Amino acid sequence: MPPQSIISRPVYGMLSPQPGREHLFVADAQGAEAILDMAAAAPDGFFAGAQIVYIPRDADPSLAERLKALSPAMFYEGPSVAAAMPRLRQTLATARMGLRVYLAGTEGLIGQAMQAALEAGIDHSSIQTEHRGSLARRVQCVHCKGITEDVTTQPVTCAHCGLLLFVRDHYSRRIAAFQGVCINAEDPSEIPPAEEAFR
Amino acid sequence: MGITFRQETFRDDFSFANSPEHIRRFPFPFHEDSYMYAVNIEPHVAGPKGSVLEHPIDVDEHYVSEMQDRALVLAEDPLRCQSLPHMTLAGWDLLELLMTAKAESYPEHFSLTRDGDRWHWVNRPLGIDDRFTFGDVATLPYGPMEYITRQSQGDFCLLDQRDGNLWMDAGIVTTQADWSLDFDIGMNFFEWHAPVPLAHEKGIFTRALKFLLNVQQGRPARRLNWTMTINPRLDTSPENYHKWGPDRTTVTPENVGHKVHLRVELQSFWRLPRSNGLVFPIRCYLISMDELVTSRKWARRLHRVIRDLPDEIAAYKGLTRYRATLIEWLSAHDDGAPTSPGFGPD
Known part of the structure; x- marks a missing residue:
């Protein structure tokens, strides 16, 4: 966890399975581990309604394989956050009411995905975040x-x-x-x- | 009758100066010989004739030149004026507030004639004579907030009130003391004040927010804030810090008197009738040390305040580099005599 800081600094939590049928995960690098840890606590069939957008960066390639093994309804692996943003915005813009959003990984990834979600009208307090990996x-x-x-x-x-x-x-x-x-x-x-x- | 508007600059040759009458009306911010943050908010009621508090919205001899400086800043950096889409109604509220206040207080300079939604606004000092339809953005050359604040001294923050908080969702900021509207827009009250040292721990912002959420229409409030600026520069933005920052290294014992300025913000807080938002006009007043020490009381008091200021506050206000030089200069104007209570110059 980052050290205690000033009030405008975001506070991150831990991902936990939320009630609902549709779930959107956006993660980079070690953020995959947050999804995998959460998956251990998720009810059966949870990932049948899940989309995962993953940017591996320099993380262990096996992480992407383990995410795929969760059998999400959609799995996308992108080369960079910037490259993933257009399709992420599209997904958020066409999302149905009740979509749950989970963001995990570096602060830069969480921040940019959060920004796209806010622009799509999703309230920031209804988005789950978990910081993993680099503090860059x-x-x-x-x-x-x-x-x-x-x-x-x-x-x-x-x-x-x-x-x-x-x-x-x-x-x-x-x-x-x-x-x-x-x-x-x-x-x-x-x-x-x-x-x-x-x- | 009326105000004689000075032609002066706040950049390059820095020809800004206060007339003797304006020195006497300067809103000196220290009521005692020391300073600490406090929730120093009070009702914005009329003050003595001739003071900056005589009228709800003060217009002074620097008006025309300040508006020219604002136009220069906006031409260089349009991001100094921004309004999120839901803030247009609050912009109209602000336009009404400023036009009616100016026309009522200074009829020789401003007039407003209303026939239903058809308004006729005359601003003689700036040579503006416009007819427009209130509520119809297409009938003004700018959005309502930008239109009227290009004609009003001070920065303006337009705040949306929701979820028990205030959100900085619009503003025009060209005379700020080192904060960025472009960065802070969309933040709530605690977030945009996050960088201020000490005050959070003292609960200042929690109490201030509680007060502000309850400001009623027709009952505005106000407070004073202060810092110091080298040269009478209005645009001390973080955006241009790399351009004006070097000024702070130019202070010498010989030039303190005309280079170092006390910069006072008269912040006022107004409920807006249609949008239920709030507007914070942040009006900046500058006075050089040479001008300030023409009041013996102010000279003594400012010396003691700057000398005894906690280091964190001095650093936050950017005084560190020239503070010792300033204290030495001011000490020559402090004979140790007691000062009278209150803000006035004696």
């Missing part, structure tokens, strides 16, 4: 508005404008990103060393 952050540069993915260091160089950013704990669900603010704006000659902070 999605960071929006407050200056140029570009988003840098998979940030593990503090500070980090903005992938778009090149400013050296301090990664705040301040988080926007709408943007699905933490806020990055120039760390040496007052004196650009001060260049603090980047240290691994979000692993």
Whole structure:
């Protein structure tokens, strides 16, 4: 679990089987393990009404096989979160009332899938989340508005404008990103060393 | 009769200054010789004649130049003005509030004529004379919130009230003290205040929210907040921090008087009649140290406040780099004499 932080920072829980006929799982990397752990507690036939969207990233390939072995109604394996987003938005836009949403894996994955679900009108409190794996952050540069993915260091160089950013704990669900603010704006000659902070 | 509007700038050559009358009416935010966060909310009732509280919506000598600065900021960065789709009705509420308040308080400068939904608005200082249909967005050159707040000093946050919370769902923010509307839009009251140090632990925001949820129509409330700004710059946005941040390294004992400014926000809180939303106008007043120390009392008090400020608060307000220089300069204006109670300059 991430350490106690400020109020805008999302709080994650543990996936648990919810009542209902239709379930949408979105996971990346070690998020698969959260689904598998939950499956052990799920009633028989639970996955017959489930769709699983999975982005393995650099996780053990056997995880994808074990997810498939749950025999979900639909299983999609994608190469990246960005590649999976169009079909995820489509799925959410055409979802029927009562769809249960489960998000598991990195904060970046949970945040972006949450953002798509919110845009589709699903209330954030009705979405289950479980953080697994890397603490790498999605960071929006407050200056140029570009988003840098998979940030593990503090500070980090903005992938778009090149400013050296301090990664705040301040988080926007709408943007699905933490806020990055120039760390040496007052004196650009001060260049603090980047240290691994979000692993 | 009427206000003489100054032609001045808040960037580049920084020609902003206060007239002697405006120095005297400056909303000095310290009622005693120290400062700590508090829920310092009070009813927004009329204050003394000539003060910034005389009218519900204050218009002052900086009006025209501040509106020109806002237009420059919006041209550079349109994301400073945003409204989520469900906030249009609240925008009309705000337009009505500002037009009626201005026309009533400053009839020589503003007039509003209403014939049912057909409204005629005249803003003489800005040379605007528009007829439009209230409630019909197509009859205005901008959305209602943007239209009227391009003609109103201060930032404006339009809040939706639901689920026992307030949501920052629209706003125009070009004179902010270091927070980003673009990042915070859509957040609830606790989320957008998340970065403020110490105040959460003290329960400040829980009590403030409880108060704000109960603000009644026709009974607005207000509070003062403050920070400091180097040069009279209105746009101290995080977006442009890498452009204005270096100003903080330029403070020397010789230039404190004209470079360092006390920046006071008069925040007021109004219930909106149709949308049941709230609007927070956040009005910014600037005063240079040279101007401020023309009041002996303010000079003594500000010295003591800055000197004794907890380090976390000084850091959050961005004072750390020049605080020692400022305290040294202010100390020359503090003879140790007692100060009178209250905010006034004596």
